[in-house]
Amino acid sequence: MSRAAYDDIAGWYDEALRSGPLGRFQDLAISIVLDLVGEVEGRRVCDLACGQGILSRRLARLGAVVTGVDISRGMLDLARRYERDEPQGVDYVRGDARSLPQIHDEAFEGLVCNLALMDIPDLEAALRTVARVLRPGGWFVFSITHPCFPTPSLGWTSRVDDELEPEIPDYFAEGFWRRDNPEGVRGKVGSYHRTMGTYVNALARAGLSIEHLDEPRATGDLAERIPGYLEVPPFLVARCKRDLALVET
Ligand SMILES: C[S@@+](CC[C@H](N)C(=O)[O-])C[C@H]1O[C@@H](n2cnc3c(N)ncnc32)[C@H](O)[C@@H]1O
Structure with missing residues (x-):
């Protein structure tokens, strides 16, 4: 595995989670993810693309036996440092979600992937790994940035009352894109935009059946900063169930 995109921004990402606006996005996404996860006491759970381990630690505090997996050495160094400072029994493994030979079949009762599928170039391969x-x-x-709204050309126009209204062109422009703002995570590492249909069909092909979808409105600080997210959801959060038998592809 070569150098990963997040190796270059690991320290910045960690700081942005703790004190920047990214932390508010994360708080909202993680609270909904945890609601959909439910009871995890004693369960073997994988946090795929775990980054610096923010969700791994939350799950471990709830009693889960957590393995965090990420491709970025820089992000894993931070995750392991948090684990050293406050041990919670999280095991961190370096691996690529597109294949993950380090993890054996049917190893986990549950798997989370928070705000990271958009970072992985091959969605089908990643979802096959999840199912396996x-x-x-x-x-x-x-959770993912909502496939219908933060599209490659998302912009915000001011209305007469000074509120911001989203402009959403280019929904069908699937592929890699990078936001203009170099101060944000998607300006720094970019993102893979996919339509809703691409996600739903890839889940179905991997043998992952959708049980519940959540499209939250922004709340609190995040809503104050970006009022447009009171009108369209910043995220899509889903709970799926692995089919009892997988179809060989
Ligand atoms: C936006 S961060 C999210 C991290 C974490 N889930 C969180 O909630 O803070 C995306 C993460 O995906 C990881 N990632 C990207 N491609 C990956 C891949 N192919 N396999 C595993 N992790 C990957 C990155 O290294 C990064 O840590």
């Missing part, structure tokens, strides 16, 4: 490492009937909860 989950036991039959196991759950998969993920």
